[in-house]
Amino acid sequence: MRVLNSLADPRVGGPQLRALAVATGLRDRGIETVFHLPDGNDAFERMATDAGFEAVRPGPSQMRPPPNVRANARFAARFLPSVSRLASTIERREIDIVHASMTLAVPAAIAAWRTATPLAWFFNDTGTPWPLDRVAARLARATADEIALAADAVGDHFFDDAVPTRTVYPPVDVDALDPSSVTDKGNLREELGVADDVPIVGTVGNVNPVKGHEYLLRAIARVRDRVGPVAVPIAGKLLDSRREYADRLRRLRARLDLEGTVRFLGHRSDVPQLLAAFDVFVLPSVTEACPIAVLEAMAMESAIVATRVGGVPEQLVDGTHGWLVPPADPDALATAIREALAAPAERRRRGAAARRRATARFSTDRCVERHHDLYEAALSRSTPRPLERVRVR
Numbered sequence: 001m002r003v004l005n006s007l008a009d010p011r012v013g014g015p016q017l018r019a020l021a022v023a024t025g026l027r028d029r030g031i032e033t034v035f036h037l038p039d040g041n042d043a044f045e046r047m048a049t050d051a052g053f054e055a056v057r058p059g060p061s062q063m064r065p066p067p068n069v070r071a072n073a074r075f076a077a078r079f080l081p082s083v084s085r086l087a088s089t090i091e092r093r094e095i096d097i098v099h100a101s102m103t104l105a106v107p108a109a110i111a112a113w114r115t116a117t118p119l120a121w122f123f124n125d126t127g128t129p130w131p132l133d134r135v136a137a138r139l140a141r142a143t144a145d146e147i148a149l150a151a152d153a154v155g156d157h158f159f160d161d162a163v164p165t166r167t168v169y170p171p172v173d174v175d176a177l178d179p180s181s182v183t184d185k186g187n188l189r190e191e192l193g194v195a196d197d198v199p200i201v202g203t204v205g206n207v208n209p210v211k212g213h214e215y216l217l218r219a220i221a222r223v224r225d226r227v228g229p230v231a232v233p234i235a236g237k238l239l240d241s242r243r244e245y246a247d248r249l250r251r252l253r254a255r256l257d258l259e260g261t262v263r264f265l266g267h268r269s270d271v272p273q274l275l276a277a278f279d280v281f282v283l284p285s286v287t288e289a290c291p292i293a294v295l296e297a298m299a300m301e302s303a304i305v306a307t308r309v310g311g312v313p314e315q316l317v318d319g320t321h322g323w324l325v326p327p328a329d330p331d332a333l334a335t336a337i338r339e340a341l342a343a344p345a346e347r348r349r350r351g352a353a354a355r356r357r358a359t360a361r362f363s364t365d366r367c368v369e370r371h372h373d374l375y376e377a378a379l380s381r382s383t384p385r386p387l388e389r390v391r392v393r
Contacts, residue, residue, distance in 0.1 A: 003375060004095040006036040006086070006108035010057075012043045014292050018171055018367075019101070020044075023053060025368030031375060034093055036086065036108070056089050079107065086111035097375050100144075103128050103136050103158075113143045118378040122168070124150040125289045126157040126310045127210060133158055145378040151290040151311025168374055169314075170290055171367030174359050177272050177299035188277035192263060194231040199341050202233045202278040204271055204293045205285070207246050207264070211236070212284035212307065214252055218330035219284070221256040223337050230341075232261050233278075235268040275300040280340045280347070285309055286327045298358035303347035305336045315362070321354040 003026070005019060023033035035048050035055040045055040086107055090098060098112035100121040112119035121144040128136065137158040140147050148168040149155045155165045194200060201220065205211045213234060220232050238246050246264075253262050268274060275281060281302040283294055288310035295315065297304050304322030306312050318324035323340055325332040340347055360366070 001031045001096045001375060001379075002034060002094060003031060003097045003099055004034050004036055004090060004093065004108075005099045005101055006105055007044075008038065008102045008105065010037040010040045010042065010044050012041075012047060015101075015170075016044045016047075018292075018364075020048060020051060020053070021173065021364050022171065022368055022371055023048075024051065025364060026371060029368070029372050031372065034095065036089065054093075056093070058085070082107045083110045083114065087115050090115045090117050097378055099375075104132060106136070106139060109139055109143050118145045118381075119143055120146045120148055120374050120378045122148045122150070123154050123158055123165075124170075126154055127287050128157075137163075145381045146374055148374055151314050153310040153314065154289050166370075166374060166377070168370040169311075169362050169367065170292060170295070171364040172292065172295035172299050172358055172362050174299045174355070174363050177275075177296050179276055179301045179355070182273055182276040182300075185273075185276045188233065188274060189231075192231055192233060198229045198231050199227075199279040200231045200233065200277055201280045201282060201337055201341075202231075202235065202274060203282045203284065204235045204268075204274065204296070205283070205291075206236045206242075207234070207238050207249065208242050209245050210285060210287050212286045212327065213249055215286075215328055215330050215333060216282055216284040217249065217252050217256060217258060217262060219282075219333035219337060220261060221258060222330065222334035223341075224258075224261060226334075226338060227341060230261060231263075232258070233263050233265050233274070235265045235271070235274055237267045238264065271296060272300060275302050278302060280305055280337055282333070282337065283307060283312065284327075284333060285312075288312055290315065295358055295362050298354035298362070301348075301351035301355045303340050303351050304354060305333065305340055307333075316354065316357075320350065321357055322350055 026033060033053055035053060037045055037055055037057050039058045048055045090111060095117055098108055098117050098119050100108040103123045103125055109119060109121055121140045141163055147165045149165050150170060152167055159165060203216060207213060224230055253259055275297055281297040281304050283291060283306035285307055290311040294306055294312060304316060306316060306322060306324055307327040308324045309327050313324060316322045316324060323336040325336050
């Protein structure tokens, strides 16, 4: 079986690395993956080809939310040529399954339909705005042989109960994220100049409004006032497109007198070491699908305080694997953080349970198995379409 995985971003990042890990596991099951990438950075193409996979370019541009007028004008102008190129690639490479890897992967879906190739369409967010969410959902119902979801909550956002879907949770590498492999947990304290008796309450995620950092800052002000000094490192990219939000956070930090408490670390490549150093990991997001940061924290046996949004309750059971609180509620967030800090034994118990759950439900091996089942189901469900005899040459 040959699968064309159409990715939206050619850079090396979490989604690309996970796609490569799954492709490697699928190869052992007789499924070969061809990566289809858009123009831009060549880093992931080199990584994929070094691992023995084929990568074809250029891939289609992507639809953007309605305010991005210029980007969507380019998308519209290039849509038909993109579909034609992709359809030709499907035929030349004798692709058996097209994997449209993003919610707005419309060109991949249309190309699969035009070439009568079975389509597995992966929906991976809960934030696609109207009317794009309706467009993508209706097109998927019309064209996809299988609709896959990053979490059950994604299906609630896009589809009703009458639409058959299957959940394919993203994977976490529980071997690479293993708390026993981190021998020195004091590096972060030394880097930040944090005393041994000061708890570290940290988070990992790009500085973006959906990540709810402002609620974390407000919660930390309440925690500090009740329990004393605390260190709060925030690891994540400061995106150019979110500079206004980052500036707003800095102003809020100053207003709350947290400048000696909250540190923006920027992008970090040492996430396992960071998580091992945190006394509590916090996910303060206001919207999510199946956040990878939570899966990584679970694998590292972290004490997790997270908001009850999107697929997070599918990852964690409150009281068993961590603490879940309502979103956009600094008081509830502060209370859970204080409770976790006051109970070291309970933090360890829930952290150990979280790793067991990550290994059983969210490991790379489990994700490979779900992808295998997804592709087999797409092949078995595929039926002739009205345009099956229309081939793009």
